[in-house]
Amino acid sequence: MESSRRKELKVTTGTTRHHARADFAEQVGSTFSITVDGGAVVAAELLAVTDGTVSPDTEQFALHFRLPADVAPVQRMYEVTHDVLGPVPLFLVPIGRDAAGLYLEAAFNRRSAPQEG
Numbered sequence: 001m002e003s004s005r006r007k008e009l010k011v012t013t014g015t016t017r018h019h020a021r022a023d024f025a026e027q028v029g030s031t032f033s034i035t036v037d038g039g040a041v042v043a044a045e046l047l048a049v050t051d052g053t054v055s056p057d058t059e060q061f062a063l064h065f066r067l068p069a070d071v072a073p074v075q076r077m078y079e080v081t082h083d084v085l086g087p088v089p090l091f092l093v094p095i096g097r098d099a100a101g102l103y104l105e106a107a108f109n110r111r112s113a114p115q116e117g
Contacts, residue, residue, distance in 0.1 A: 019085055021061040021108070025049045027082060034092075035079040036071055043068070044080070044104070052109065059112045065092070066101040073102055 024046065032044045044065040052060025073094035080088045092104040 018110075019088060021049060021051075021059060023085060024061075024063055027084060030082065030084075032065065033081045034065070034067065036067075037074060042071055047103075052107075055112075057112055058109060060107075060109045062108065063090070063106040064095075065104045065106075067104060069097065069099065069101045071102045073097065 028046050028049060030046055032046060033041050034044045035041050044067045046063060047066050048064040050062045050064065052062065054060075075093045076091070078090055078092050080090045080092075082088065090106040092106050094102060095105045096103040
């Protein structure tokens with residue numbers, strides 16, 4: 001029974017690449033395209049990559065984006081695309097809004113790749 005449960009919980013990612021924190025950190029200040037409700041594509045600036053709790057077994061970090069102020073603050077999966085990183089589906093959560101824009105966050109908490117050596 002336990003093995004059948006594991007099969008139910010297995011997540012497949014297809015051809016989506018899992019980017020490391022460093023991949024995103026190299027793109028701070030660059031523009032991503034995000035498909036929002038209604039299918040419109042808006043420009044989003046990656047403002048910061050912040051670190052979570054440090055652990056040898058997990059990678060924890062968050063991405064902070066700024067979108068145009070008129071975008072609706074909806075928490076959901078978004079299709080996010082970048083010229084260098086390609087398509088990256090992200091679960092984004094609204095964390096604030098001001099005159100400059102709507103701020104969304106994607107939090108990562110996953111097992112680190114095994115260390116060589």
